[in-house]
Amino acid sequence: MKIVIVGAGAMGSRFALMLHHSGNEVTLIDGWPENVAAIKKFGLRAQFNGKSVVAKIPIYQLDQVQQLQNYQADLLIAFTKSNQLEATFDKVKTLIGPNTYVLCLLNGLGHEAVLQKYVSVDHLILGITLWTAALSGPGQAVLIGTGNVELQNFSPKGKEFTLQVEKVFAAAGLNPQYSDNVKYSIWRKACVNGTLNTLCSLLECNIKELGQTSFAPTLLKEIIAEFAAVAAHEGINLNPDEVYQHVAVAFTSDSAEHYPSMYQDLVQNHRQTEIDFINGAVWSKGQQYKIATPYCALLTQLIHAKEELLQQ
C-alpha cells in the first residue's frame, strides 16, 4: 500500500518503520528541518524493543511537498499535533487524490471536522491507538512495548478499504481491530486526556500525585459528566461511572508517575497545548448544542491563560 505519514515525530516514526518493514511504500512528511535532515542523511533510526534498526524511508520537508508532484497516496495517516492539523493539511492536500483515504489517530475531539475540508467523509477513517513512542533526537525513535489500533470508516461507504487497512496493519504487527463504534472509543479516550492531562498541567503534578489529592474524584466526575452530556448529543452513550473507573485506574498504574503529554508541552516546553481539541472541543460543542459545560470552559480558559503566561 502507498502510505504517506504526515508527521514524523515519535508515533509517526513508529508507524512508518513498522509499515515499511512489512513491505509497504512509505513516505514521510515532516515540518521539523533537523528531523528531516537526519532522516535523509542516516535513514530513520530506532531502538526497537532493544534492537538498533535503520530504515531508508523517503522524507520530505512540509514546505517542499511539491517535490512529490502527481504522487497520490492510497492512505495518508495524520500524526501531527492537533493544533497543527489544519495548517499541515493545507500543505499536503495535493497528495490527496480522489482515491486517497485519510486516517486520523490523534487524541482528542473534532479532528474529523478539520479533515472533512480535505477529504470526503467516504474516504475518512478514524481511530485511536494505545501504541507509545518517544524521540531521543532528530530522526531517532525509541520504540518499546506493545499496543494496538482501533479503527473504523467515518461513513459506511469506506468500510471495504478500512478492512484492507486493517490487513496491512495486521501484517505490520500493529494489532489493529476493526471497530463498530470508534467514536465511542475516541470519546472515552478523550475523557482520560480531558481529566488527567488537563489537571496535571494546571496543577503541575504527575498522575499519581493528582490521584492522591482529595478532590480528584470530584474533579474527574464533574468533567466526565460534561463530556458524557455532549457525547450523548452526538449519539455516543458514555457511562460516566464506567469512564470514571477507567480513568481512575491510571492513578495506581505502573505509569502513574508519568507526566502527561500536555504537561510536557505546557510546563516543560512552554508550547501551545491541544486543549482546544479536548476540553475546549467539549466546551465548543456544548455551546453549539446548548449544553452547559462550565468546567470544560474554565479549564480551557485557564490552560490558555497559562500558555500565554509561560510564553511571555
Next chain:
Amino acid sequence: MKIVIVGAGAMGSRFALMLHHSGNEVTLIDGWPENVAAIKKFGLRAQFNGKSVVAKIPIYQLDQVQQLQNYQADLLIAFTKSNQLEATFDKVKTLIGPNTYVLCLLNGLGHEAVLQKYVSVDHLILGITLWTAALSGPGQAVLIGTGNVELQNFSPKGKEFTLQVEKVFAAAGLNPQYSDNVKYSIWRKACVNGTLNTLCSLLECNIKELGQTSFAPTLLKEIIAEFAAVAAHEGINLNPDEVYQHVAVAFTSDSAEHYPSMYQDLVQNHRQTEIDFINGAVWSKGQQYKIATPYCALLTQLIHAKEELLQQ
C-alpha cells in the same frame, strides 16, 4: 475604650498601635510564640511612615488567655486568618461578656456565621479596611501609607455603639466611615479577592501578568457573575459591570506587580489559603440557595488540590 485585638499580625499590630497611641486600653492576643515573646520583651516595634516607634502593649499567647480572668473587653477586633477564626474564637470566647462587641474586618464572606456562635447579632459589627501593613519579623511591623475603615453594626440595635467605635477610630487616625450598606462593600471587595487572588494563585502570576492574558476579562466576568447571583439572593445588588471595572483597575494600578496574599500563602509558603471564605463561600451559599456557581466550585477545588500538592 477597652479593646482586645485578636491576632497580632501585620494588620492587628497597626490597629493596636494606632488605638494605643490615641489613649485606648489595648490588649493583644496572638498564637505565634515568637511574636508574643518579642512583643513582651521589646514592646510592639514599628516603622510607622518612616519613624521608629515602640509601644508597650500587653500581649497574651492564645493558649494562655485564661491569665486574663474576668477581663471583658468593650470591643474585640478579629484579625486572624479566616480559616483560623473559629479555632481562635473558641479560645478567646471567655473575653466576650454580655456587653462586649465584636468587630470583624477580615476579607471574604461568611465570617458573621462563624462569629454568631460567640456573640449575639446585636453585638456584631462588620467592616472592611483599605489599610495595609507588613511584618519584618516577630513583633516588628512596617506601616506605610494611608487607608480607611468602613463599618456597620450587623443588626440595627448595635448602631449606637458602632458610632462610638467610629469616634474612637477617628481619634486614632484610622479614617472610619459609618456605612449604610457594609455588606455590599464586603461583597464588592470579595469580588476582587475571588478573581485576582484566586487566579494569580492558580496561574502563579502577579496581577499585572494576569491582566495581560487574553482570557482575563472572560474569567473575571464569569466569576463576578456568580458572586452577583449569590449576593442578590442575600439582598445585595452588585452591578457586575461596575464591579468588573473596579477589579480590572488593579491590572494597571501602581501595585499591579504585587502578588496577592493568597499567592503568598499558597505558592510561597505552602500554607492553607482562605479560599473557603471567598470563592468557596460563594459555592457553598450557591448550593444552599440552589444557584449554580461552577466557576467558584472548580476554582475552590483546584486551589484545595494545589494546597494538598504543595504540602506533600
